[in-house]
Amino acid sequence: MGNLQSYFLSFHDAIKLEIDDNKVLREKREELLDVLKENIDFEEGKYDIFHQGSYTMHTGVKPFEDGDYDIDVGLLFNISTVDYPNPVTTKKLVYNALKDDYENTEMKYPCVTVKFEGEDDEDDRNYHVDFTIYSNENIDGQTYLAKGKLGSGSDNRTWEHSDPKELVRTIKENLTDSEDRKQFRRVIRYLKRWKDLKFKSVVNRPSGIGLTVAGLTHFYPHFSYNAFTKIYDDLDALESFVQNMINSFSCRINDDGEWEDRLEVNLPTPPYNDIYEKMTGSQMKNFKLKLESLRDSLKEARDEADPVKACEILQKVFGQDFPVPTKKESAQQRGPAIMVDNSSA
Amino acid sequence: MIFILGPTSKLKINDEVIERFRVYRQLESTATEAGGVLMGRFIEDSDDIIIDLITEPTEKDIRKRCFFKKHLETHQDLVDEIWEESDGTFNYLGEWHTHPEKHPSPSFHDRREWKKVLRKTQCESSLLFFFIIGTESIGAWVGNRRNVKINKLEVWNK
Ligand SMILES: [Zn+2]
Numbered sequence: 001m002g003n004l005q006s007y008f009l010s011f012h013d014a015i016k017l018e019i020d021d022n023k024v025l026r027e028k029r030e031e032l033l034d035v036l037k038e039n040i041d042f043e044e045g046k047y048d049i050f051h052q053g054s055y056t057m058h059t060g061v062k063p064f065e066d067g068d069y070d071i072d073v074g075l076l077f078n079i080s081t082v083d084y085p086n087p088v089t090t091k092k093l094v095y096n097a098l099k100d101d102y103e104n105t106e107m108k109y110p111c112v113t114v115k116f117e118g119e120d121d122e123d124d125r126n127y128h129v130d131f132t133i134y135s136n137e138n139i140d141g142q143t144y145l146a147k148g149k150l151g152s153g154s155d156n157r158t159w160e161h162s163d164p165k166e167l168v169r170t171i172k173e174n175l176t177d178s179e180d181r182k183q184f185r186r187v188i189r190y191l192k193r194w195k196d197l198k199f200k201s202v203v204n205r206p207s208g209i210g211l212t213v214a215g216l217t218h219f220y221p222h223f224s225y226n227a228f229t230k231i232y233d234d235l236d237a238l239e240s241f242v243q244n245m246i247n248s249f250s251c252r253i254n255d256d257g258e259w260e261d262r263l264e265v266n267l268p269t270p271p272y273n274d275i276y277e278k279m280t281g282s283q284m285k286n287f288k289l290k291l292e293s294l295r296d297s298l299k300e301a302r303d304e305a306d307p308v309k310a311c312e313i314l315q316k317v318f319g320q321d322f323p324v325p326t327k328k329e330s331a332q333q334r335g336p337a338i339m340v341d342n343s344s345a
Numbered sequence: 346m347i348f349i350l351g352p353t354s355k356l357k358i359n360d361e362v363i364e365r366f367r368v369y370r371q372l373e374s375t376a377t378e379a380g381g382v383l384m385g386r387f388i389e390d391s392d393d394i395i396i397d398l399i400t401e402p403t404e405k406d407i408r409k410r411c412f413f414k415k416h417l418e419t420h421q422d423l424v425d426e427i428w429e430e431s432d433g434t435f436n437y438l439g440e441w442h443t444h445p446e447k448h449p450s451p452s453f454h455d456r457r458e459w460k461k462v463l464r465k466t467q468c469e470s471s472l473l474f475f476f477i478i479g480t481e482s483i484g485a486w487v488g489n490r491r492n493v494k495i496n497k498l499e500v501w502n503k
Contacts, residue, residue, distance in 0.1 A: 003390040303503050305347055305357035306395045307388060327397065328434045331386035336428055337437035337468035339421050342461055343407075343414035344380055344442040345454040 004301065007311050007323055008234040012186045014321040015193050017062045019055040019071070025127070029071050032098065032114060032129055039097035042077075050074035052132070052164050057171045059188045059212050063125055064196035064319070068115075071129045074164050076136040076143065081159045084135060087146030088157050091133050095150070107150050135159060142270070163269040170268050171212060179230060180221035187219060187238050188212050190318065197319045198290050204283050210275040214265045218244035239298040246291050254281060261288060306330075348485050348498035354392030355501055356474065356485070359385075362396055366478045369401070371445035378413035380406070380442030382420055383474055384427060384435050396438060396474070400424065413442050437466075439474035439488075449479035451486065459495060463488045474498075 019025050033049060053072025054060040063069055077090060084090050094112045099105040104115035108130075116127040133146040143164065148157025175181045192208045199205035222237035223230040249261045260281035264274045279287065297317045304310040311324040346363060348356040369379035381400035388395060400423045402408060405416035427435050440462060442455075451459070459475050466473065475486045475495070485498040 003388075006390065305355040305388075305393045306359065327386060328431055330389055331395075331431075331434035332389055333433035334387060334436045334469040335433065337424060337466065339382065339417060339424065339437060340462055340465040341414075341417045342440065342458040343412065343454075344378065344440070344458060345412050345452045 004235050004307060004310055004314070005231075005233060007307070007314070007325070008186070008190070011314075011318060011322045012189060012234075014323075015061045016189055017055065017060040017069075018058065019051075019060070022069075025055075025069055025071060028116060028127055029073065029129060032102075033073070035101050036094065036097050036131075039101070040093055041096065042093050045078050047078065048076040048136070050076055050165060052168055053130075054192075054208060054212070056168055057212065058185045059171070059192070059208070061189050061192045061196070061208075064193065065200075066125070067196065069125060069127045071127070072132065073129060074132050074134060076134045078137040079135050080138045081135045081144050082139070086148075086154075086157065087133075087135075087144075087159050088148040088150065088152055090135065091146050091148065092150070094131050094133055109149055110145070110147055132164070134162065134164065161270040167267070167269045170216065174216055175221065177221070179232070180223075183221050183223075183232050183234060183237055184215060184219055186234055187241060188215050190234070190238055191215075191241075193318055193321070194294060198294075202283075202286075204279050206276060206279070206287055210265050213267060213275060214245055214263070215241065216268060218248065235298060235302055239295060239302070242291055242295045242298065246288065246295065249284075249288055260284060263287065346483070347501040349501045350394065350472075350487070350498070351392060354394075356394050356396070356487075356498065358396045358483075362399055363483075365399055365401065366441070366476075366483060369443050370478060370480050371443050372480055374445075375410075376445065377408040377410055378443050378445075379408065379478075380413040380415055380440065382415070382424060383438040383441055383476065384424065385438050386434055387436065387470070394438065394472075397435065398427070399441060410445070436470065437468055438470070439476070441476035441478065443478045446479050447481040449477035449482070449484045451475070451477060451484075456495065459486070459488055460493050463490045463493045463495075466490070 052074045075094065079090065091107055091112055095105060095107045098114055102114045106113045111130040111132045114129045118124040118126050135144045135146065138144065143162050144159035145162040147160055175184055188211060191211045195206055195208065195211060219241045222240065223232045245263060249263050251259050251261050254260050258281065262284050263276060265276050266272055266274055294317060297313055301310040301313045304313065307330045308325060308327055311322065315322040315324050346358045350356050371378065379402045381402060383396050384398050385394060385396040400420050403416060403419045405419050407414040424437050463473060471490050473488050473490065475488060477484045486495050487498055488495045
């Protein structure tokens with residue numbers, strides 16, 4: 001293998017998105033939170049703001065092509081589900097506070113979403129901020145997520161047991177060594193970009209959070225020692241992560257009595273559900289095929305001695321943000337050679 | 346086509362070069378020997394080497410059924426030009442020639458000449474390579490300029 005780590009690191013620099021690096025994202029979030037604070041009709045109590053989502057967990061990637069920037073904010077209200085039995089009532093507090101200032105405010109089943117048009121000349125992508133609303137002052141000490149839409153009947157709304165802070169903590173603090181942790185985050189980001197590219201306009205595509213949570217059990221850091229320095233190998237780490245996911249598919253009978261080959265990825269925190277439960281048998285089959293094809297390409301790149309050709313293979317997998325060096329860039333510079341006269345027979 | 350150089354290093358001949366070798370195979374009983382020099386890259390951050398191109402027989406070379414002598418000045422000029430244009434990244438890597446046999450092995454004359462090449466060439470690489478193109482296979486040998494030892498290279502199988 002030509003050493004591909006430097007190309008992976010350039011790819012990572014090109015796709016990673018940290019909210020601290022992105023002023024527009026940060027300003028949008030603060031602006032909305034100010035408007036919410038100003039307008040909310042909630043004299044009797046208060047709420048804590050809690051940043052969740054991939055940026056907080058250091059697994060955020062820049063949106064691919066015409067995708068939105070998405071920002072996730074948790075609002076932990078100091079209310080109990082006993083005093084507020086209807087979750088939509090609490091969601092309406094947030095919805096009503098924002099809808100007059102922002103025409104693209106929508107109450108979705110799991111959150112309240114505000115959409116923005118991009119204003120930047122260079123980057124005309126759109127933004128959306130998802131507010132998830134929780135009940136956080138319950139006798140049982142637990143947190144509950146408000147689910148339901150405007151006008152949902154009692155069958156279509158619920159307070160769902162949840163532990164968003166613990167989920168973020170579990171992902172942020174996965175692995176004890178800080179450099180191992182960085183490799184974990186890089187590999188998650190590679191996979192998320194791969195997913196954005198290969199499942200473009202696919203319904204029920206495997207979510208980023210699903211891949212991230214899968215990493216908690218299926219990712220192991222890969223490195224070798226040069227004396228006392230760890231030399232990280234992201235290609236190996238990614239390949240074995242993908243292989244471990246493929247190995248974890250297992251057959252089960254679905255509700256129609258048919259066999260399905262499925263990958264289960266259970267949330268490590270309440271409600272402990274399978275994040276991929278909504279994917280159908282055929283969507284799962286497609287997911288597995290794509291994972292296998294990814295693994296094969298990674299192997300092919302590893303076996304290719306010429307980094308120019310290896311990076312061409314990887315660019316097909318990860319898109320244009322994966323760099324392909326020129327032949328010149330891939331080689332060491334050496335001095336001239338003076339040949340000698342010789343013959344062959 | 347990839348050969349094993351060491352536990353963590355490989356020598357690859359790019360497909361374009363294989364295509365050129367194919368052309369010069371001595372398939373006909375009248376075909377004369379061909380040869381030239383190997384050029385390519387020392388890959389950054391690794392011990393891998395890629396053979397990207399070769400010089401091919403020119404008018405001034407001597408070509409017989411079982412003998413080839415390249416015109417040194419002509420080939421040296423080609424090597425210099427390619428080296429310069431690539432900012433020193435495409436380097437001289439060794440010599441190649443053809444044999445009218447299926448699976449080639451070096452003649453006594455070949456080995457003696459290769460040792461001369463190892464001893465007298467001036468360049469920044471400690472290794473130089475020698476390829477013989479048979480009618481059905483390619484043989485590759487590596488020579489060390491420090492101890493003038495020559496070893497056959499094994500093909501790398503995934
Ligand atoms: Zn010979």
